[in-house]
Amino acid sequence: EAQVTQNPRYLITVTGKKLTVTCSQNMNHEYMSWYRQDPGLGLRQIYYSMNVEVTDKGDVPEGYKVSRKEKRNFPLILESPSPNQTSLYLCASSSWRVTYEQYFGPGTRLTVT
């Protein structure tokens, strides 16, 4: 089954404790992206990757890091989480072969206290 997976699905952590949210896709898509979704603000793009070792900032990259060492994986790293990073995080993948239609993972609900 073609899918995008994320782990963990739910995470409660404390301010300053580094964490990683993983994202993996099995569709051989070259493009992957991270979004955060907050009430009233919609989805905002954090980082995206056009292919292995190629990443770029979205609209809200501050406080986040990414890496793309393998085509299927695109982890999101929060080096020092703060309460304002409490949000729903969504990973998506796409390809020029499907005219950039994005397929989303199930989401990671993060709470930073």
Place this chain on the structure above:
Amino acid sequence: QKEVEQNSGPLSVPEGAIASLNCTYSDRGSQSFFWYRQYSGKSPELIMSIYSNGDKEDGRFTAQLNKASQYVSLLIRDSQPSDSATYLCAVNEEDNFNKFYFGSGTKLNVKP
């Protein structure tokens, strides 16, 4: 800052009616437009994409694009209670197909 605007709703329609969802965008050069449906507690799922001016139909869904007016809409015919969800409009950046902007979504309620 690119903007994508949607009426937050809720938009309430009776079962069997046509639901009309609207979206305007600020980047005149955007080339790709997408509608996603998001059920409460779930992630967005793609309904339709549209790239050229005019209408594009897929089952009960019709997407309409007017680039001159910077306007894209989604019509849902014969609305069903299962269509009750938040509908997100997404637009990509003119010079970067990998960069997307989403509206905050319109909540649709279809009443039986």
